[in-house]
Amino acid sequence: xxxxxxxxxxxxxxxxxxxxxxxxxxxxxxxxxxxxxxxxxxxxxxxxxxxxxxxxxxxxxxxxxxxxxxxxxxxxxxxxxxxxxxxxxxxxxxxxxxxxxxxxxxxxxxxxxxxxxxxxxxxxxxxxxxxxxxxxxxxxxxxxxxxxxxxxxxxxxxxxxxxxxxxxxxxxxxxxxxxxxxxxxxxxxxxxxxxxxxxxxxxxxxxxxxxxxxxxxxxxxxxxxxxxxxxxxxxxxxxxxxxxxxxxxxxxxxxxxxxxxxxxxxxxxxxxxxxxxxxxxxxxxxxxxxxxxxxxxxxxxxxxxxxxxxxxxxxxxxxxxxxxxxxxxxxxxxxxxxxxxxxxxxxxxxxxxxxxxxxxxxxxxxxxxxxxxxxxxxxxxxxxx
Amino acid sequence: xxxxxxxxxxxxxxxxxxxxxxxxxxxxxxxxxxxxxxxxxxxxxxxxxxxxxxxxxxxxxxxxxxxxxxxxxxxxxxxxxxxxxxxxxxxxxxxxxxxxxxxxxxxxxxxxxxxxxxxxxxxxxxxxxxxxxxxxxxxxxxxxxxxxxxxxxxxxxxxxxxxxxxxxxxxxxxxxxxxxxxxxxxxxxxxxxxxxxxxxxxxxxxxxxxxxxxxxxxxxxxxxxxxxxxxxxxxxxxxxxxxxxxxxxxxxxxxxxxxxxxxxxxxxxxxxxxxxxxxxxxxxxxxxxxxxxxxxxxxxxxxxxxxxxxxxxxxxxxxxxxxxxxxxxxxxxxxxxxxxxxxxxxxxxxxxxxxxxxxxxxxxxxxxxxxxxxxxxxxxxxxxx
DNA sequence: CACTCTTGGAGAAACGTATCTCCGGGGGCT
DNA sequence: AGCCCCCGGAGATACGTTTCTCCAAGAGTG
Numbered sequence: 001x002x003x004x005x006x007x008x009x010x011x012x013x014x015x016x017x018x019x020x021x022x023x024x025x026x027x028x029x030x031x032x033x034x035x036x037x038x039x040x041x042x043x044x045x046x047x048x049x050x051x052x053x054x055x056x057x058x059x060x061x062x063x064x065x066x067x068x069x070x071x072x073x074x075x076x077x078x079x080x081x082x083x084x085x086x087x088x089x090x091x092x093x094x095x096x097x098x099x100x101x102x103x104x105x106x107x108x109x110x111x112x113x114x115x116x117x118x119x120x121x122x123x124x125x126x127x128x129x130x131x132x133x134x135x136x137x138x139x140x141x142x143x144x145x146x147x148x149x150x151x152x153x154x155x156x157x158x159x160x161x162x163x164x165x166x167x168x169x170x171x172x173x174x175x176x177x178x179x180x181x182x183x184x185x186x187x188x189x190x191x192x193x194x195x196x197x198x199x200x201x202x203x204x205x206x207x208x209x210x211x212x213x214x215x216x217x218x219x220x221x222x223x224x225x226x227x228x229x230x231x232x233x234x235x236x237x238x239x240x241x242x243x244x245x246x247x248x249x250x251x252x253x254x255x256x257x258x259x260x261x262x263x264x265x266x267x268x269x270x271x272x273x274x275x276x277x278x279x280x281x282x283x284x285x286x287x288x289x290x291x292x293x294x295x296x297x298x299x300x301x302x303x304x305x306x307x308x309x310x311x312x313x314x315x316x317x318x319x320x321x322x323x324x325x326x327x328x329x330x331x332x333x334x335x336x337x338x339x340x341x342x343x344x345x346x347x348x349x350x351x352x353x354x355x356x357x358x359x360x361x362x363x364x365x366x367x368x369x370x371x372x373x374x375x376x377x378x379x380x381x382x383x384x385x
Numbered sequence: 386x387x388x389x390x391x392x393x394x395x396x397x398x399x400x401x402x403x404x405x406x407x408x409x410x411x412x413x414x415x416x417x418x419x420x421x422x423x424x425x426x427x428x429x430x431x432x433x434x435x436x437x438x439x440x441x442x443x444x445x446x447x448x449x450x451x452x453x454x455x456x457x458x459x460x461x462x463x464x465x466x467x468x469x470x471x472x473x474x475x476x477x478x479x480x481x482x483x484x485x486x487x488x489x490x491x492x493x494x495x496x497x498x499x500x501x502x503x504x505x506x507x508x509x510x511x512x513x514x515x516x517x518x519x520x521x522x523x524x525x526x527x528x529x530x531x532x533x534x535x536x537x538x539x540x541x542x543x544x545x546x547x548x549x550x551x552x553x554x555x556x557x558x559x560x561x562x563x564x565x566x567x568x569x570x571x572x573x574x575x576x577x578x579x580x581x582x583x584x585x586x587x588x589x590x591x592x593x594x595x596x597x598x599x600x601x602x603x604x605x606x607x608x609x610x611x612x613x614x615x616x617x618x619x620x621x622x623x624x625x626x627x628x629x630x631x632x633x634x635x636x637x638x639x640x641x642x643x644x645x646x647x648x649x650x651x652x653x654x655x656x657x658x659x660x661x662x663x664x665x666x667x668x669x670x671x672x673x674x675x676x677x678x679x680x681x682x683x684x685x686x687x688x689x690x691x692x693x694x695x696x697x698x699x700x701x702x703x704x705x706x707x708x709x710x711x712x713x714x715x716x717x718x719x720x721x722x723x724x725x726x727x728x729x730x731x732x733x734x735x736x737x738x739x740x741x742x743x744x745x746x747x748x749x750x751x752x753x754x755x756x757x758x759x760x761x762x763x764x765x766x767x768x769x770x
Numbered sequence: 771c772a773c774t775c776t777t778g779g780a781g782a783a784a785c786g787t788a789t790c791t792c793c794g795g796g797g798g799c800t
Numbered sequence: 801a802g803c804c805c806c807c808g809g810a811g812a813t814a815c816g817t818t819t820c821t822c823c824a825a826g827a828g829t830g
Contacts, residue, residue: 020542022786033810038788045789046807065542068520069457070786073815078454079518080505102487105506113511118519120465120505121494133464134503135453157405157450268683295680298653407816418780423818430819431777455816458785 021062030058041066072135081117081321082139083108084150086208087125099264099292100310101142104164107314108140115322124150138162138321143208144170160324162317165209166354174320176355178308180210183359184217184260187288187306190361191258195369196286198227200249200256202266204236211236214262230256236263246273250285258286258367267296267303267366287366302364312357320355406447415443426451457520466502466706467524468493469535471593472510484649484677485695486527489549492699493525500707509535523547523706528593529555545709549702550594551739559705560739563693565595568744569602569645572673572691575746576643580754581671583612585634585641587651589621596621599647615641621648631658635670643671643752652681652688652751672751687749697742705740 027037032055039045040055072078085101109119120134124141131150138160144151146168154161160173167175191199201218204211215231222229230252234245246269249259259270267289271281279285281301288304289296296303412419417440424430425440457463470486494504505519509526516535523545529536531553539546540556548560576584586603589596600616607614615637619630631654634644644655652674656666664670666686673689674681681688 023788024786034787035789035811036809039809042788045809048808051808063542065517067458067786068518069454069461069463070815071518071788072454072520073452073458073817074786074788076454076815079515098487102483109506109508113508113515116515116518118505118507118515120503121490122503123494123498130464130498130501130503132450133453133456133501135457157448268680272683293680295653298657300685408818409816419817420781420819421779424779427818430779433778436778452816455785456818458787459816459818461785 021064023064023066026055026059026062026064029062030055077325078135078137079117080134080136081112081119081318082122082131082134082136083119083142084122084124084139085142086145086148087123100308103292104142104310104314107311108318111315111318112322115319117318117322119318124148138173138325140164140317140321141167141170141172143210144168144172145208146170160321162321162324164313164317166213167352168209172352173324174353174355176313176317176320176357177209178313178359179356180213180359181217181220183306183308183361184214185221186359186361187260188218188221190304190363191260191286191288191367192225194258194282194286194367196256196258198230198254198256198258200259201229201231202242202245202249202259202261202263202270202289203231203233204262205233206236211262218260228254230254239265242266243269243272246270247276250274250277250279257284259288261287261289264289264291264293267291267299267305271299271303282366282369286369288361297364301366304364304367305362307360307362309357309360316355316357406449408449408451411440411444411447411449414447415440462710463520463522464502465519465521466497466504466703467507467519467521468504468527469507469509469524470527471530471533472508485693488677489527489695489699492696493703496700496703497707500704502703502707504703509533523558523710525549525702525706526552526555526557528595529553529557530593531555545706547702547706547709549698551598552737553594557737558709559737561698561702561705561742562594562739563698563744564741565598565744566602566605568691568693568746569599570606571744571746572645573603573606575689575748576645576671576673576752577610579643579667579671579752581641581643583615583639583641583643585644586614586616587627587630587634587644587646587648587655587674588616588618589647590618591621596647603645613639615639624650627651628654628657631655632661635659635662635664642669644673646672646674649674649676649678652676652684652690656684656688667751667754671754673746682749686751689749689752690747692745692747694742694745701740701742 023034023037027034030037032040032051035045036047036051037055037059040047040052041059068078083105105119105121112119117137119140120136122131122134122139124144136154136159139154139162141148141151141161141163143165144163144167148167148170151161151163151167151170151172155171155173161170163170163172163175164177165175166177188199201215203215203218218231219229221227230249232245232249234241236242242263242265246261246266249256250270250273261267261270267287270285270287270289274281274285274287281287281303288306290306290308292307292310293305296305408419408422412422415422417425417436420430421432421436422440422444425432425437426444453463468490490504490506497504502522504525505521507516507519507524509529521544524539524547526533526536526546526548528550529548529552533552533555536546536548536552536555536557540558545558546555548555548557549562551560551562573584586600588600588603603616604614606612615634617630617634619626621627627648627650631646631651634641635655635658646652646655652672655670655672655674659666659670659672666672666688673691675691675693677692677695678690681690
């Protein structure tokens with residue numbers, strides 16, 4: 001076989017129509033080998049700059065675009081990161097966390113792109129074949145439920161998984177979460193200082209980490225200060241149920257004089273419910289809710305909100321994940337022990353590394369009993385861990 | 386080479402650690418050939434059910450997961466669809482269209498997953514290598530600017546492109562858009578019927594299709610009914626500029642008694658501006674804005690909004706794109722002429738197929754001068770094309 | 771019985787890249 | 801002069817599928 005025959009490649013008889021230029025075509029056109037083209041384009045190997053630029057020029061002229069599929073097959077890296085959110089209905093995103101998710105996803109997308117990765121959105125409930133059909137370098141999971149089979153399988157098959165929300169029993173590479181306990185305690189203190197005597201809670205029925213930790217923090221605080229808990233729960237994924245629960249909470253005989261709502265729409269719901277009962281905010285009822293929406297800056301009155309800083313979370317989660325991806329593969333395998341707490345090792349290696357991110361309390365009129373002379377002064381340092 | 390040696394594969398000496406099972410391993414374990422495994426798992430070929438189920442069982446037992454990269458390389462299909470939005474700043478999504486984009490993306494994700502595809506979000510401005518590193522079966526482009534080089538290159542390289550928003554000079558496979566002219570005319574008629582004498586417009590400075598068509602429709606209407614145009618423009622991607630522009634509009638000597646705002650935050654902005662000038666809505670000022678947010682149902686007063694139905698758009702766009710993807714490849718190439726108006730053909734093949742989707746006017750108190758006896762009655766059939 | 775048809779399945783060639791291995795040759799050093 | 805080393809690059813293999821082609825054997829059929 002002559003060199004020319006070899007370089008011109010294996011297009012024996014069938015000259016396909018409108019074939020895209022491959023690396024072989026570039027090599028042939030530049031009069032070099034495939035190796036040289038690959039090295040020149042990827043900045044590897046030892047080549048004089050002259051060869052490198054010449055090859056690049058030829059590639060450009062031919063409109064050469066390397067095949068992502070072939071590269072992925074060869075290198076084992078796709079540059080793709082999955083972004084998974086636990087779904088409650090048939091929609092790929094949840095409703096209650098919509099603003100949070102949108103912000104978080106946006107930040108995650110930015111962070112990933114900044115490091116050369118792209119994000120693909122995959123609901124946890126999607127059919128399994130979709131998951132299997134995509135080469136993922138790693139996955140971000142938002143608030144995985146305990147014993148999530150999807151996370152377990154991903155982890156088992158060697159795909160790094162970083163979760164937003166402290167995981168229950170799922171084995172993950174790392175996780176990031178807010179310090180929900182500190183956040184709730186901070187709000188309760190804030191409301192107390194504003195004069196609240198009996199603080200109520202509007203919370204959810206689901207068992208995700210956020211709901212659970214927040215509710216536990218509330219109950220613990222009640223036990224500590226000796227207040228009888230006053231709370232209502234509702235399925236947070238049902239957009240209509242929130243208003244009903246808000247109404248229930250304010251209709252109770254032991255009606256609270258301050259309420260914290262765990263979910264985004266609670267502020268609007270509680271405000272509407274307060275109007276129905278003739279309660280004035282903040283005079284008769286102090287209000288705080290957890291939300292990423294800035295509509296609460298312009299409600300009447302503006303409502304104090306707790307921000308979970310989804311942008312920071314999204315950025316951190318993605319960076320941790322990419323660190324794991326690149327750390328694993330770049331080394332000789334030594335890092336695996338650190339980044340993948342192996343399932344075979346006996347206990348004692350400790351839980352996966354977690355990071356707590358600060359929240360931010362945005363104090364507005366709804367949680368200040370009288371003249372709002374100082375508008376910004378979170379009673380507890382938000383960065384506290 | 387014996388059959389056994391061949392089937393056991395080419396793992397000569399280096400027994401890699403913890404290797405994932407490949408199709409060869411399944412074939413060896415099941416005592417059949419690779420072909421049979423592939424056929425059994427993909428439902429192809431002619432195999433008795435017994436063999437099929439046996440192979441499937443062995444694959445399951447070994448935890449076999451086909452390599453997406455290899456499959457993509459071989460079949461030329463990745464099951465991945467790009468979702469691109471034109472960016473104005475450094476963020477991957479635009480701000481002004483945020484709710485619209487979020488809804489549209491959610492619907493698109495659902496539709497894609499329903500057909501076995503996944504969506505990857507790629508800002509048009511992202512570095513070129515990210516685009517080149519991902520095997521995309523097709524791309525959805527939101528509101529491409531005229532002569533978008535990215536779209537042109539995608540199209541040239543044979544990737545189907547469907548755009549949300551009628552494209553200017555970009556060659557696309559198909560496009561979907563609202564009938565913006567009909568929508569604006571419908572709103573203007575609606576406001577006129579509500580008693581408006583001079584209708585103002587809050588619009589943007591950018592040249593995207595939505596802004597352009599809407600503004601032109603407004604100007605045309607003004608010319609027709611003999612009203613002097615009263616409008617202010619501002620860079621829609623600047624979240625702060627909207628409030629300023631709203632203020633400018635209401636500060637004019639020829640202050641309008643009704644305003645339509647083209648962008649999501651305009652409702653809030655105009656409401657705030659009206660308060661500053663002591664104008665009561667709807668008594669002194671009728672208000673309509675284009676928004677997908679339901680916060681306008683609970684403002685004081687509730688504001689009439691125009692919905693562009695992003696969910697329908699997202700679903701339609703994705704389905705058109707997947708039709709193109711699968712139509713092209715399934716046939717013998719005959720369909721190419723229909724789905725890809727070839728650039729070589731002389732003019733006369735007509736523009737790419739476009740679909741106009743209806744909008745929906747959600748009438749609330751802000752656009753009804755007196756007692757809101759009938760709360761739902763769009764003055765013009767929203768489905769009109 | 772000779773033949774064709776159908777069934778069930780095996781072989782091997784791609785897909786396009788990255789990378790490991792190896793090699794010729796020229797220049798410097800002893 | 802002989803040796804070693806480094807520069808510049810070529811060859812070949814592997815990544816893990818899908819799929820085209822082909823074959824053996826048994827079942828019908830005249």
